[in-house]
Amino acid sequence: MSKHIIELVDLVKDYDGTEALKGINLYIRQNEFITFLGPSGCGKTTTLRLIGGFEKPTSGKIIFEGVDITDMPPYKRKVNTVFQKYALFPHMNVFENIAFGLRIKKTDKKVISEKVSRMLKLVNLEGFEKRSVDSLSGGQQQRVAIARALVNEPEVLLLDEPLGALDLKLRKEMQLELKRMQQQLGITFIYVTHDQEEALTMSDTIVVMQNGTIQQIGTPEDIYNEPKNAFVADFIGESNIIDGVMLRDYRVRFAGHEFDCVDKGFGINEDVDVVIRPEDIRLVPRDESPLQGTVKSVIFKGVHYEMQVDDHNGYGWIVHSTSMEPENTDVGLQISPQDIQIMKKVSAI
Amino acid sequence: MKKGWISYPYILWMIIFTIVPLLLVMYYGFTKTENGTTVLTPDNFIRVMEPTYLKVLWRSVLLALVSTVVCFIIGYPVAMILAGRDISRKSTLVLLFVIPMWMNFLLRTYAWMTLLDRKGLINTLLGALGLPQLNLLYTDFAVILGMVYNFLPFMVLPIYSVLRKIDRSLIEAAEDLGSDTVTVFRKVIFPLSLPGVVSGITMVFMPAVTTFIISKLLGGSQYMLIGNLIEDQFMRVYDWNFGSAVSIIMMLLILLSMGVMARYDKEGTGGGLF
């Protein structure tokens, strides 16, 4: 795609002894929708606050359009933030909240009111100018917060779990709307969430984080289909993760049997993690596969059935399928070589 | 906002105007200057142990205790009535109770001077009824009366605020289990109100044991409590070393009583003034 708008170089952030970030390196391209994804406490907010300028890194650099902005105060940066709990100014009405940044820039009165109206239209809040922010619902406050940031025409918008406080239905709506706004305005969105589904639907690029480090960077497809390690695999959707031994190139042993696979380049007899997605397992009559088990539970999930099949070693395989086998049926588990993903064991995780 | 530094001037201010002065009091308390040389000495504290001064200490503690007990006896029922369910417009009553306290402390004390005086209202009324005149002003009685009058709200309000928070259903449960009114009071209400009682006692005892105005105005200029002793040393005798020693003893007395009270209020739930 296009040029890098932000570069993070070896960013380290230390809070009195706890290392929140342990050396982050990342390019963010112009106009992309990039999402930091990871469990709570992994350092997503910290990264965002460093980009926003609310915290100074312990070491490392932040480059914005080729300029080192590590020590630049927030009010000079060409980024704006939508805060998790909105942080609207309660003593100002909707209009004044949105006009706040423009007034600082001493924008002409007429221009201000034009721009504010345009923003209110963008976030579907036309006619809300005079309302006090306390009288708005959570979703509406959210929209005001977005309008207040976007009206300054930032090159990058930072959003920290902006939908966290909304109910499910509203969340889904807002996800689509945010995506629409980002495409319409053609600016960079840096988005933080711990919800993998949200990340997968909205992002151009996902950065999976864990313990202050980046685990993987890629498109949603990359991340989902080719997770780099067991942590990513497990965090992005459900997976069967089982201990295995790489016998040689293209040959792996797990669950008491040997299987063909498409991976190579591991050491002979190296211990590995074997990751298999639930939808990649087919249930067949028991004699047709060496790997066999008994169906222990069946849950209908709307589109597919989720079954747990216990093998002879007692491992419970999660299987997704559009057809179901009744409980206590003995079945065979069939897995194609290309669906068997071999990953190096990551002791750090 | 990580601007801790904007309070540094304040911290500096408080160190200069509260910590340093207290250290100076310590310094004066433990030293003595004779013929231009200052020496470290416990003499000032030894002097406090002389019978004259011990008697002053003893009287201060005794009067403060008596006032505290009287405040408790008068005040507890008031708190109960105010917190009781048969009282409507509670907040107005509580406000009415607090308002006299908003008159300047000196003036409230002065008001009793005019009432208790030999030619004051009480004696005039007694005279009109043909009763003998009483020597009320400049007695222990007047001092205790002044203390009770000034500090009674400090007893009532903490107890009131604790009583008000007692869950009605607890009392009803006790009644339901067959307790009569007296038992409910002894076994439920009183134990639950103890934190309020503890802070009430502390809040009456402390100002009572440190006052020098009530004793001066209602006890007469010869009347001595610790407060008067300190005032005398600083404003008349100019023996700052001895005055500082007495002040330190007063602080210790306060800390001691706070410590004792804190033991009875383990949960730290003592009701505040409101």
Next chain:
Amino acid sequence: MKKAFGRFYLVLIFAFLYAPVLTLIVFSFNDSRSRGNWGGFTLKWYSALFRDRHVLSSLYYTLTIALLSALIATVAGTAAAIGIHNMKKILKSFVMNLTYLPVISPDIVTGISLMILFVFVRLNLGFTTLLLAHITFNIPYVILSVLPKLKQLNKHMYEAALDLGAKPLYAFFRVILPEIMPGVVTGFLLAFTLSLDDFIISFFTTGSGVSTLSITIYSMARLGINPKINALSTLMFIVVLALLLIVNKRSSANSKNGTAVMNI
């Protein structure tokens, strides 16, 4: 029966509380100098009051000191509260203890210790020392009024303002201050009232002819009874009553968990 007894007891207590105050007020209108007899209605004590140079000068000092010390304490206390609010735990508890120290230590000790300090550094007791002392005992009350407001503040509000391009000072005056204003005003009124009302600390820290109303009252009262004091008490009572009613109304209307206030 129980109820009737309760009412009766309450009436007795209220009589005990109000009788002295009311007598004081009523006798400020008494034409006779005696405290026992009613000699007819007069305002002469009030006019005598306003002709008494000493009373007028102490009124002037009282108001000046109260206003100045309350203003300074409000500015310093608000700044301090913001700093304290953003402090790390350990430092914060140290500073809070420092803040409570003058609140809990007996006034007489505060008074004499400040006096020792002033004399020790060769500061002449008078207006300056009085002002310094009043600021010192006022600041903690401002801090205690402002802190709860800061706690209620969305902690990202200030950052949001910076994010939108506001410089720190602009962000403070446009965003933070309007939000904590109720606490600041309460703190100011409280400081002003406490300063008006103080006797003990002023008594030890003033000198060279600078006297506040309460000190004047004390010296008059020590000489015996004087109907001018009654007139003065009545006026002071009305002023303090009005001020404290405002403070209390504010603190109950503005914050449910705000510190309700009352002077001692």
